[in-house]
Amino acid sequence: MLLLAVDTATPAVTVALHDGESVLAESNQVDARRHGELLLPSVDKVLAEAGLKLEALTGIVVGVGPGPYTGLRVGLVTASTFATVLGIPVHGLCTLDGLAYAAGAAGIEGPFTVATDARRKEVYWARYEDPRTRVGEPAVDRPADIAERVAGVPAVGQGARLYPEVFPDAREPEHQSAAALAALAAERLAAGAEFLPATPLYLRRPDAQVPKNYKVVTPQ
Template identity: 65%
Template sequence: MLLLALDTATPAVTVALFDTEEGRVLAARERVDARRHGELLMPFVDEVLTAAGRRLAEVGALVVGTGPGPYTGLRVGLVTGAALGAALDVPVYGVCTLDGIAHAAGLAGPFVVATDARRKEVYWAEYADADTRVGGPAVDRPAELAERVAGRPAVGAGTALYPDAFPGARADLPAHASAGALAALAARRLAAGEPLDPPLPRYLRRPDAREPAGYKAVTPPSPEAEARR
């Protein structure tokens, strides 16, 4: 089966086509550009399919990174995955983005993954190994985590931003999400009969956007109101 995987929960826009029978990524595209998720995602899908010599109609399932991540970027991948799944009439599976980064890291012992959550916070989770999450995901200020994560390797862009809180940061390991890693992890879980997450976002906090308050109404008064003046 062909899995088409995509993730926009981090600054990376990442797409991959994975063959579950061959157990490998056939083609992948990735670019770190936090402002162009919507612009880049579908062209990357086309480029990946072309590079692999496959058609969209051959895809048997979608795998989408569910975050946690910033509201605007995260929903681009989730909505695109839902739309493609509906158009193809195939399942859409969700995988925690931090799980994908952990899988790509490939570490055998306990470690931490952290990504940038902005507002001087990080999204983070704890792992017993590359495929086993034992804590999180959560969102916190790095200083609040320093004692808890001390002595363990740390992976992800969030660890590089706050080196004092993550002294075990591994710059040699992946900083952002990888659609190829998401697909490989989803394929392993499917083969083992393990349940996958629904394709729903892990926001962990409310979006930055707020409904304006205290603004003046601009709707013209009704004729009845005018007559009462």
């Protein structure tokens, strides 16, 4: 097994190689405006560090969000393209699940909350009983509207750091890790678990939209 994991659903551009037992190489950069510029060089970097070629991969793992429209698409399109060209499967995982799994590696057993920045003064979030067990589906809300539902438990993710009045017990990790995502995928593959399709989990309409009353110009 040789998995390439990528996730661009958050400000982190994160890539990792996993052989089914351990992480061989990883790259993590935080830059919300440069997903498209940083992702492919990061893939080249981890392959070079591991001394491997792209053709050696047996599967692609990709975080499907939730996340902002543009950044999320970069990782998904790249993962799907690699999978198609190489003729290997692509395995989708919820980005919040990757953060939850990383929280477990950091010593958080549960219950806890994962919250990432959704912009517009909102967070993408979900509750977890433990690092492998999510309670319900991911959601997007204003932090103040979910204060009672997340009270009394630790929280991880950048969203928790941005709103300390709602998430007073914010802990590491703050950012997504493809290494954790890959380890979770390897575990699920070994157990024969199902994965999500490599399609975006947006939860709301994109920020960029076609104007409703634009002027139509007809050729003369």
